[in-house]
Amino acid sequence: MKTATLFTYFKIVNFIGTLPENINQIHVDSRDVKPNSMFICTRGFTVDSHDFYQEAIDNGATVIVAEKPLDIDLDKTALVIVKDTYKAMAHIANKFYKNPSSQLNVIGVTGTNGKTTVTTLIHSMLQKAGQAAALSGTIGLEMHGEKYTSENTTCDILTNQKFLNKTLAENVPNMVMEVSSHGLCQGRLWGIDFDIVVFTNLSQDHLDYHDSIEEYGYVKGLLFAQLGQDLNMDKYVVLNQDDPWFETYSYWSPFEVISYGIHSDADFSAKNIRYQEDSTLYTLLSPEGEYEVQTQLLGEFNVYNSLAAIASLFAKGLHVAQLVEYLVDIGPINGRMEKVELDVPVTLYIDYAHTSDAIEKSIDAVLPFKKRKLIFLVGTGGDRDSFKRPDMAEKASVADYVILTINDPRTENPEKILADMEKGMLHDNYRAIANRSEAIAHALDISEPGDIIVFAGKGQEDYQIIGNKKLPYSDFETVCENAIKKYKN
Numbered sequence: 001m002k003t004a005t006l007f008t009y010f011k012i013v014n015f016i017g018t019l020p021e022n023i024n025q026i027h028v029d030s031r032d033v034k035p036n037s038m039f040i041c042t043r044g045f046t047v048d049s050h051d052f053y054q055e056a057i058d059n060g061a062t063v064i065v066a067e068k069p070l071d072i073d074l075d076k077t078a079l080v081i082v083k084d085t086y087k088a089m090a091h092i093a094n095k096f097y098k099n100p101s102s103q104l105n106v107i108g109v110t111g112t113n114g115k116t117t118v119t120t121l122i123h124s125m126l127q128k129a130g131q132a133a134a135l136s137g138t139i140g141l142e143m144h145g146e147k148y149t150s151e152n153t154t155c156d157i158l159t160n161q162k163f164l165n166k167t168l169a170e171n172v173p174n175m176v177m178e179v180s181s182h183g184l185c186q187g188r189l190w191g192i193d194f195d196i197v198v199f200t201n202l203s204q205d206h207l208d209y210h211d212s213i214e215e216y217g218y219v220k221g222l223l224f225a226q227l228g229q230d231l232n233m234d235k236y237v238v239l240n241q242d243d244p245w246f247e248t249y250s251y252w253s254p255f256e257v258i259s260y261g262i263h264s265d266a267d268f269s270a271k272n273i274r275y276q277e278d279s280t281l282y283t284l285l286s287p288e289g290e291y292e293v294q295t296q297l298l299g300e301f302n303v304y305n306s307l308a309a310i311a312s313l314f315a316k317g318l319h320v321a322q323l324v325e326y327l328v329d330i331g332p333i334n335g336r337m338e339k340v341e342l343d344v345p346v347t348l349y350i351d352y353a354h355t356s357d358a359i360e361k362s363i364d365a366v367l368p369f370k371k372r373k374l375i376f377l378v379g380t381g382g383d384r385d386s387f388k389r390p391d392m393a394e395k396a397s398v399a400d401y402v403i404l405t406i407n408d409p410r411t412e413n414p415e416k417i418l419a420d421m422e423k424g425m426l427h428d429n430y431r432a433i434a435n436r437s438e439a440i441a442h443a444l445d446i447s448e449p450g451d452i453i454v455f456a457g458k459g460q461e462d463y464q465i466i467g468n469k470k471l472p473y474s475d476f477e478t479v480c481e482n483a484i485k486k487y488k489n
């Protein structure tokens with residue numbers, strides 16, 4: 001790629017040295033730089049990578065993009081000074097990777113809860129419709145059945161553009177992306193031309209990062225504004241009409257809104273919902289008529305998620321009758337209200353609920369078929385959003401017996417995390433156990449045949465972060481081991 005062509009549509013403060021004719025790669029981490037690369041310095045939350053330019057040069061960088069003059073040998077490396085390296089990176093990456101999103105059908109899903117579920121449903125349905133699709137989100141990146149790990153739910157600018165470029169190069173026409181508020185706030189989505197944007201819901205989360213729930217809501221709304229203003233494009237906004245942010249988001253974009261909901265007169269709505277232990281049934285009212293829907297996903301929240309997925313693909317031109325058929329065969333989403341298939345006399349679910357709203361919804365999902373006790377194990381993470389802890393415990397108090405534990409302690413004192421949660425408990429029928437494996441063992445130990453146990457907080461994750469170490473850990477394995485110990489010996 002001709003280096004000079006990458007610096008258009010933003011102002012250069014100063015060019016120093018001679019630009020190489022071409023560069024092979026672009027990097028933001030000095031440790032990853034390869035010969036003849038561009039290294040873009042950024043002011044991060046923890047470090048300022050303007051401090052690592054020398055390492056980048058030692059690794060072969062021939063162009064450094066920075067916000068200030070740096071003391072470098074200009075014979076070998078050019079220095080390009082810009083006002084804002086994040087914005088410059090969005091422009092440079094977009095050009096370097098050939099603006100891939102403009103040639104793809106990109107669907108972005110945002111909201112506090114349900115992003116992974118909705119993106120996975122859309123991805124699965126597209127594939128069933130014979131349309132190849134790539135996926136990016138909390139579970140990682142996926143294309144043609146191959147999975148790649150990612151650091152974040154919403155990747156950084158370079159990773160996004162690179163993956164979109166690969167999607168296009170491999171003739172995959174669709175990209176389904178989870179869009180987090182951190183991603184929007186940090187501009188990780190800048191340069192992505194979305195076609196359909198979807199909103200699940202908004203409730204309290206991430207208030208360690210956002211100043212208020214209002215700011216959090218406005219940041220999420222950036223996704224709708226990001227559809228742009230070119231009305232020659234076939235673009236849609238898919239919104240949950242039952243959510244208080246519906247009205248606000250509906251005027252953030254000029255593109256047509258397709259609504260869904262249960263308690264409102266939405267374009268896609270669910271009536272006559274029947275909750276069962278292994279499936280959920282409802283009548284779907286849609287612009288293409290009435291359909292009986294059956295899904296293996298449990299609970300009212302998954303009725304919303306399935307409506308969001310169906311409405312999004314209707315926006316893309318697929319027929320509702322077909323979408324309803326595809327849905328029947330889609331199994332539970334990894335670690336999201338997923339039943340543990342074991343021949344034991346208790347019913348066990350692994351869930352990823354880690355906000356108070358998700359905990360409420362998770363409990364609501366199992367109450368309709370509760371025969372004996374409901375034991376709810378709830379965890380929260382260390383070093384993150386301590387405000388939500390009492391609320392989470394309060395919502396969990398609806399269960400007959402609650403076990404308070406920790407998802408990832410990180411560097412925070414475990415006793416402090418548990419004490420924060422205990423403040424919200426509404427009854428005394430609970431135990432606080434910091435060690436997650438011991439907490440799970442206790443849940444099974446006190447269980448009796450006929451009980452339901454929900455293990456919330458870790459979902460499918462295969463690690464636990466203790467201190468600064470990421471250690472192998474699995475709720476599935478721990479639950480199975482203890483269930484077998486209790487009921488099979």
Ligand SMILES: CC(=O)N[C@H]1[C@@H](OP(=O)(O)OP(=O)(O)OC[C@H]2O[C@@H](n3ccc(=O)[nH]c3=O)[C@H](O)[C@@H]2O)O[C@H](CO)[C@@H](O)[C@@H]1O[C@H](C)C(=O)N[C@@H](C)C(=O)N[C@H](CCC(=O)O)C(=O)O
Pocket residue numbers: 028029030031042043044045046047048049052151152153154155156157180181182183188
């Ligand atoms: C607080 C936060 O959001 N941090 C994000 C931010 O990292 P940062 O600014 O702290 O990076 P940094 O460590 O200061 O490094 C700055 C730069 O120096 C570079 N560097 C660093 C060291 C070195 O030796 N050489 C070098 O060049 C780094 O590669 C980086 O480019 O930018 C990085 C790249 O985009 C993100 O990976 C990182 O997410 C961290 C890991 C994170 O945990 N973020 C969470 C809060 C988050 O974003 N979560 C949402 C999901 C939320 C949800 O819905 O649950 C998400 O989208 O993942």
Ligand SMILES: Nc1ncnc2c1ncn2[C@@H]1O[C@H](COP(=O)(O)OP(=O)(O)OP(=O)(O)O)[C@@H](O)[C@H]1O
Pocket residue numbers: 111112113114115116117118138153178200201301302304305335336337351352353354357358359361362
């Ligand atoms: N539509 C919804 N409304 C409320 N709660 C939901 C909804 N969908 C899922 N949940 C709850 O949230 C948990 C996480 O679901 P999911 O992974 O789909 O959300 P997410 O937005 O991707 O979360 P994260 O980005 O933190 O991974 C589920 O296990 C369930 O308890």
